[in-house]
Amino acid sequence: MLAIQPTDNSQKLSLTSTLPDFIREGLNNCFTLPTLPSAAIKVLDVARSPNASVKAYAEAIQTDPILTIRLLALANSAYYARSAPTIHTCQEAVARVGLDTTLATTLSFNLFKHKDQAAYLQQVWSRSLIAAIAARYMAEQLCPGEAGFVFTAALLQDIGVLALKALYPDDVEAIYEPLPTHHSDLSHSEQLLFGCDHATVGAWLAAKWGVPTHLAEAIGTSHADYASAPIDLFCVRLSGHIADAWLAPSPAHSLVSVMRKLKSHTKAQQIELAALLSTIEKQLPSLADVLEITAPKNQDSEELLAEAQDLLFQQTLALNARLEQQQSELANLLERQSELEVRSRIDPLTGLANRGWLEEQLGEHFAQCREEGRALSVAFIDLDHFKTINDQYGHLVGDVILENFGKLIRRLIKDSDLAGRFGGEEFMIIMPDEDADSAQLLAKKVAHQLAEQPIAYVESQPIHVTVSIGIACLSDGGFANSRELMNAADQTMYFVKHIGRCGIAIYGH
Numbered sequence: 188m189l190a191i192q193p194t195d196n197s198q199k200l201s202l203t204s205t206l207p208d209f210i211r212e213g214l215n216n217c218f219t220l221p222t223l224p225s226a227a228i229k230v231l232d233v234a235r236s237p238n239a240s241v242k243a244y245a246e247a248i249q250t251d252p253i254l255t256i257r258l259l260a261l262a263n264s265a266y267y268a269r270s271a272p273t274i275h276t277c278q279e280a281v282a283r284v285g286l287d288t289t290l291a292t293t294l295s296f297n298l299f300k301h302k303d304q305a306a307y308l309q310q311v312w313s314r315s316l317i318a319a320i321a322a323r324y325m326a327e328q329l330c331p332g333e334a335g336f337v338f339t340a341a342l343l344q345d346i347g348v349l350a351l352k353a354l355y356p357d358d359v360e361a362i363y364e365p366l367p368t369h370h371s372d373l374s375h376s377e378q379l380l381f382g383c384d385h386a387t388v389g390a391w392l393a394a395k396w397g398v399p400t401h402l403a404e405a406i407g408t409s410h411a412d413y414a415s416a417p418i419d420l421f422c423v424r425l426s427g428h429i430a431d432a433w434l435a436p437s438p439a440h441s442l443v444s445v446m447r448k449l450k451s452h453t454k455a456q457q458i459e460l461a462a463l464l465s466t467i468e469k470q471l472p473s474l475a476d477v478l479e480i481t482a483p484k485n486q487d488s489e490e491l492l493a494e495a496q497d498l499l500f501q502q503t504l505a506l507n508a509r510l511e512q513q514q515s516e517l518a519n520l521l522e523r524q525s526e527l528e529v530r531s532r533i534d535p536l537t538g539l540a541n542r543g544w545l546e547e548q549l550g551e552h553f554a555q556c557r558e559e560g561r562a563l564s565v566a567f568i569d570l571d572h573f574k575t576i577n578d579q580y581g582h583l584v585g586d587v588i589l590e591n592f593g594k595l596i597r598r599l600i601k602d603s604d605l606a607g608r609f610g611g612e613e614f615m616i617i618m619p620d621e622d623a624d625s626a627q628l629l630a631k632k633v634a635h636q637l638a639e640q641p642i643a644y645v646e647s648q649p650i651h652v653t654v655s656i657g658i659a660c661l662s663d664g665g666f667a668n669s670r671e672l673m674n675a676a677d678q679t680m681y682f683v684k685h686i687g688r689c690g691i692a693i694y695g696h
């Protein structure tokens with residue numbers, strides 16, 4: 188009789204290209220890789236045929252009595268039997284559990300069953316079992332037609348550990364014993380040591396056995412990010428996280444992070460976590476029994492969920508409080524920033540714009556008014572003989588005069604104008620949309636007010652000041668930029684000073 192050989196699908200696998208050459212060569216030449224029993228190879232043959240039937244599956248399994256008994260036990264277990272009568276034939280068992288679950292059971296039975304396996308393998312299989320149950324439950328909710336496929340892929344997601352163990356027993360012991368608490372740390376160590384992780388190697392092994400390529404690919408990507416995965420692979424990928432939480436030293440804490448993941452994912456929001464956890468709790472012992480592995484630690488799913496919900500609630504409260512604090516800190520900062528911004532534009536003595544802000548604003552108005560063909564006037568106002576006032580009355584009185592003059596021009600300008608202290612006793616007014624006549628009118632009002640009203644009193648004695656005002660208008664001088672316009676106003680003001688002060692002149696007029 189010819190020995191039954193598995194069909195090697197590893198060449199068809201796109202993931203194979205991500206295996207480093209030395210790993211691929213090593214795997215191809217390794218004689219101690221886990222193999223499949225002949226019944227499993229026959230079942231795989233059936234699985235590959237396009238019209239695989241329940242009968243064909245059953246006939247392949249019947250060649251292995253122990254496998255047959257295990258499949259019957261699974262079909263009669265509480266989960267599959269529900270209240271249906273006990274069944275006695277392999278064909279009935281296949282029909283009840285479904286073709287995909289039959290395939291998964293057949294493939295994994297031989298791999299998992301040694302009860303004397305190293306502790307880390309027991310842990311890995313525990314993870315696989317829990318993941319498989321979780322994955323199938325999620326698939327039943329989200330993509331019922333794929334539940335069997337999802338179950339198989341989740342169950343076999345860690346078989347690459349076996350291949351790596353066969354290939355590099357010593358290296359593997361160093362990173363597998365003890366198994367890292369977080370499964371992702373295991374993958375990380377494998378990446379560092381082998382340049383690939385056990386998921387990719389597992390995909391290769393499954394393909395080598397001849398499992399359908401899309402199943403091998405699902406194993407290979409089982410540890411990848413689930414967020415953007417198609418729905419069936421989403422179930423496979425998320426299942427590992429759920430199993431990790433179930434087996435974690437502090438399951439409630441780990442479950443909280445799973446709950447956050449579920450919440451942030453639209454597909455996953457349909458999954459009822461309580462029912463999912465209860466399904467794991469109920470099915471775990473019987474599935475472990477069927478696959479002959481030591482049952483992993485079980486959880487009281489209700490208690491676990493309640494604890495996790497409590498933690499989530501507390502964390503959310505703490506998070507909200509932190510968020511609120513951060514928001515108020517941010518608001519304070521913004522307020523302070525805008526205060527500083529305003530302060531950086533203001534002359535503290537008069538409360539008017541300072542020189543920097545005047546120059547910046549003039550630049551903007553100049554560009555805008557020129558582009559839109561609008562008028563723009565600038566007036567430079569300098570208090571006459573201010574040094575004498577300072578000398579006569581003192582600097583403090585000089586300050587009061589500057590302050591009062593600031594108030595005076597603020598009263599006289601329009602909302603659209605901008606007045607500021609350019610420096611010392613020199614002031615500037617920017618007047619958008621105002622031509623020479625309007626600017627001159629304002630200048631006259633300033634001069635008139637100063638003539639009418641004392642600017643300050645010293646010991647009840649009124650003090651009067653006069654000003655020299657120079658005006659320049661955008662339309663009058665062919666100015667290339669705001670600086671030229673400003674200089675023109677300044678020069679005009681100096682011209683007034685030169686001809687005797689206390690007067691108004693317009694550039695170019």
Ligand SMILES: Nc1nc2c(ncn2[C@@H]2O[C@H](COP(=O)(O)OP(=O)(O)OP(=O)(O)O)[C@@H](O)[C@H]2O)c(=O)[nH]1
Nearest residue numbers: 569570571572573574575577582583585586611612
């Ligand atoms: N009190 C006070 N005086 C200032 C301030 N800034 C500048 N000054 C004074 O303003 C005076 C300006 O003097 P000058 O530049 O000679 O001008 P002026 O005496 O007004 O003479 P003309 O401009 O030619 O009419 C100086 O005495 C400065 O010390 C200020 O913030 N407060």
